Amino acid sequence: MNYDVVVVGAGPAGATAAKFLAEKGEKVLLIDKSSFPRDKPCGGGLSVRTLKRFNYISKDLIASYSFSGSIHSSSLKYQVQLHKDEPIAAFVLRKDFDDGLLQLAIEGGTTFMEGKTATDVSILPEKVKIKLNKGEYVESQLVIGADGIWSTIAKKSGLGHHYQPMGRCLFQEYPLASSLLDDYFTEKRIFHFHLKFMGIIGYGWVFPKKDSVNIGIGEIKPSASQPTNRPNLKEFYENYIRLLKESKIIPPTINLGKIQGGILPLTPLKKTFTDRVVLCGDAAGLMNPLTGDGIDYAMSSGKIAAEVCTEALEADDTSAFFLSKYQRLWKNDFGKEIKLCLRILKGLLERNSGEKYVRLLSRDTQIVDMVLTLLNNQGRLHEYQWKLVKRFVYIYCKDLLRL
Ligand SMILES: Cc1cc2nc3c(=O)[nH]c(=O)nc-3n(C[C@H](O)[C@H](O)[C@H](O)COP(=O)(O)OP(=O)(O)OC[C@H]3O[C@@H](n4cnc5c(N)ncnc54)[C@H](O)[C@@H]3O)c2cc1C
Numbered sequence: 001m002n003y004d005v006v007v008v009g010a011g012p013a014g015a016t017a018a019k020f021l022a023e024k025g026e027k028v029l030l031i032d033k034s035s036f037p038r039d040k041p042c043g044g045g046l047s048v049r050t051l052k053r054f055n056y057i058s059k060d061l062i063a064s065y066s067f068s069g070s071i072h073s074s075s076l077k078y079q080v081q082l083h084k085d086e087p088i089a090a091f092v093l094r095k096d097f098d099d100g101l102l103q104l105a106i107e108g109g110t111t112f113m114e115g116k117t118a119t120d121v122s123i124l125p126e127k128v129k130i131k132l133n134k135g136e137y138v139e140s141q142l143v144i145g146a147d148g149i150w151s152t153i154a155k156k157s158g159l160g161h162h163y164q165p166m167g168r169c170l171f172q173e174y175p176l177a178s179s180l181l182d183d184y185f186t187e188k189r190i191f192h193f194h195l196k197f198m199g200i201i202g203y204g205w206v207f208p209k210k211d212s213v214n215i216g217i218g219e220i221k222p223s224a225s226q227p228t229n230r231p232n233l234k235e236f237y238e239n240y241i242r243l244l245k246e247s248k249i250i251p252p253t254i255n256l257g258k259i260q261g262g263i264l265p266l267t268p269l270k271k272t273f274t275d276r277v278v279l280c281g282d283a284a285g286l287m288n289p290l291t292g293d294g295i296d297y298a299m300s301s302g303k304i305a306a307e308v309c310t311e312a313l314e315a316d317d318t319s320a321f322f323l324s325k326y327q328r329l330w331k332n333d334f335g336k337e338i339k340l341c342l343r344i345l346k347g348l349l350e351r352n353s354g355e356k357y358v359r360l361l362s363r364d365t366q367i368v369d370m371v372l373t374l375l376n377n378q379g380r381l382h383e384y385q386w387k388l389v390k391r392f393v394y395i396y397c398k399d400l401l402r403l
Pocket of ligand 1: 293
């Protein structure tokens with residue numbers, strides 16, 4: 001059977017692309033190598049911005065809303081407190097969340113095939129042919145590669161092989177009785193970030209949900225220049241759990257179980273389109289390099305890909321030249337935010353100044369309010385950049401005078 005578009009990968013990027021394409025009346029096939037509902041290594045943190053942008057995400061797909069959070073400095077001496085009467089973040093279980101997005105795509109008219117792995121793609125003058133495991137083929141006018149960080153579509157279409165630099169994480173989703181969750185995280189479901197915990201270039205997180213708490217630690221993959229005798233990430237994780245217990249952030253009953261791991265792309269591929277192909281989400285390396293959030297860019301890029309593919313089919317032009325509009329549009333939406341976050345990350349890597357930032361931020365309610373506004377609005381970080389920089393320079397100078 002021939003399709004207008006085959007979407008490979010039914011995560012947030014692929015399910016979103018398929019939903020919008022099907023709703024436009026395109027004949028869409030969505031395939032995934034897994035059977036759904038499937039899990040995906042993730043903290044499950046979502047910004048309120050994402051919920052506002054994709055306001056069709058129903059409350060049933062959200063495991064908890066958080067009204068409060070603490071950002072701790074590396075030494076644990078300073079804390080930035082975030083509070084609001086309305087939610088400032090949401091937490092999801094990926095098994096439920098991704099399945100919910102998939103069901104929306106199917107309701108929109110998408111055909112879904114599970115347990116099918118795309119192994120190759122041939123871009124021909126009149127169509128694109130996707131080879132599946134067991135020797136099957138599907139054909140379409142366009143293919144959207146939304147098949148995650150190890151994307152086969154990116155590799156086979158010549159767009160990318162690997163991503164540098166990478167982030168890596170260890171985490172666990174610990175089941176917890178809701179009474180214990182209320183005791184430790186209150187009904188406000190207070191989340192925690194520990195920046196540069198024990199000096200790692202990254203952070204630890206604690207995300208309380210409905211019946212579980214997700215605890216993880218993530219870092220930029222250590223470079224060759226870092227000492228080889230440093231503890232491995234698993235040891236950092238064990239120390240992190242110890243610290244959380246000592247600080248009474250989590251109950252002492254939590255025990256290390258089966259720790260899971262995952263890799264994050266931190267920089268986008270140079271080119272995310274070619275003849276008859278576009279790449280979305282992790283497959284294109286679209287990730288906030290500072291926070292490790294990828295769901296928002298995955299869904300945003302999926303939506304943009306659907307718009308551009310619909311236009312390409314209407315114009316009967318599936319060339320790379322036409323599809324280059326996709327990259328222009330995602331860059332307009334969040335490309336500047338990625339660039340800015342990469343600059344901040346570089347600053348943190350070079351100056352080791354996380355401690356000082358948290359100390360300064362912890363003393364100024366106005367800048368905290370600005371951050372909360374940013375978290376709650378649909379805008380991107382770079383739109384608030386100068387306002388935040390101005391306020392930061394002010395508190396920095398005030399601090400110098402005080403000293
Ligand atoms: C440990 C960890 C914690 C994270 N925490 C957060 C967080 O708190 N908040 C946040 O926003 N982001 C987080 N992320 C990032 C987030 O998980 C990803 O950015 C997001 O899942 C990207 O969505 P996607 O649709 O592009 O890819 P995925 O969600 O990876 O989906 C890709 C899909 O493609 C399928 N697939 C792969 N290859 C093939 C193939 N050849 N054929 C068919 N199907 C295929 C897979 O089965 C999968 O279902 C975290 C990542 C990790 C590793």
